[in-house]
Amino acid sequence: MKSKLTYLLICFLIIACNNKNSLSFESITIATDSCENCTSVQIEIPQATENTKLAKTINTALTGEIIALLNFDEESNAQNLNEAKEAFVNDYEELNGKFPEESMPWEATIKGDITFENNQIITIKLESYIYTGGAHGYGTNRFLNFDKITGKELYQEDLFNNLDEFRAYAETLFRKQENIPAQGSINNTGFMFETEQFYLPDNLGYTENGLLLFYEPYEIASFADGPITLTISYTEANSFLKHQQKP
Incomplete structure (x- = not known):
């Protein structure tokens, strides 16, 4: 009888968590x-x-x-x-x-x-x-x-184990994607980062393909350039994320 009650209690807790x-x-x-x-x-x-x-x-x-x-x-x-x-x-x-x-x-x-x-x-x-x-x-x-x-x-600070480390890693990927030299100003090829230092966009979101960094028009480039995006696969991003996702 006890085992049956225990089983029912476990089932109830599982259902309650799922409903939550x-x-x-x-x-x-x-x-x-x-x-x-x-x-x-x-x-x-x-x-x-x-x-x-x-x-x-x-x-x-x-x-x-x-x-x-x-x-x-x-x-x-x-x-x-x-x-x-x-x-x-x-x-x-x-x-x-x-x-x-x-x-x-x-x-x-x-x-x-x-x-x-x-x-x-x-x-x-x-x-x-x-x-x-x-x-x-x-x-x-x-x-x-x-x-x-x-x-x-x-919010942004809630997503990462260490925000500064992720920012540095994202900069490496961003420079590679946009053909910006690894050394020197992030604005060497025409971007408009303030203080000539890389920073994360206001918008970061989970997608099926990875963590999306979404720079609005005017945020780091001219309006004519439109939005600038960088998608970091979960294989690459998981070591930084508090909520890791399946690659």
Whole structure:
């Protein structure tokens, strides 16, 4: 009888752990009404549906990132996506009221996709295009990494056993990929790293092919060069990663 109870208890614990790490998503869309010569906002992201710490962390992080992307005047008090959408439209209308002959309708398109998931980690990419006037809009990609065990968002310092050692290793691979001499300034071939020292991008994300380093346009090169990326296979990256992945 004891052995049967022990077996049932073990099964219960396994199921509980699996449920803690399980995730289900539904796609949600927030958008303005379609009309000619109007500011448009189109948001399509995955929303975690469970009532767990992990799901709440993911949804809160996504909402916060999108509110920041749509915050034109840095004075928005938006608390959710609908309020952020309305604030973006109102900011355009206010500007258009002051300069009706100069302002073109604004545009914001934001799409979220899961780029990596296993029993430890989930990474969601937010791809956005924002136009608020000028010659062209600005496209960005933001990678959000989450620890499925603790339910916490992982920031750059949370990813590595030793950030400085990984940075030095990444620089070696970056120089090789971009044909930059091993010695001398990292900007020898035309890059624009500040202080002429290599640094990691703001965006790092897990992918099926390895750890992705994603430099936005303007981050280390001209806008015309577009984003600069470096993918480091897990075979190479695992010795630096706190959350090692299968090669």
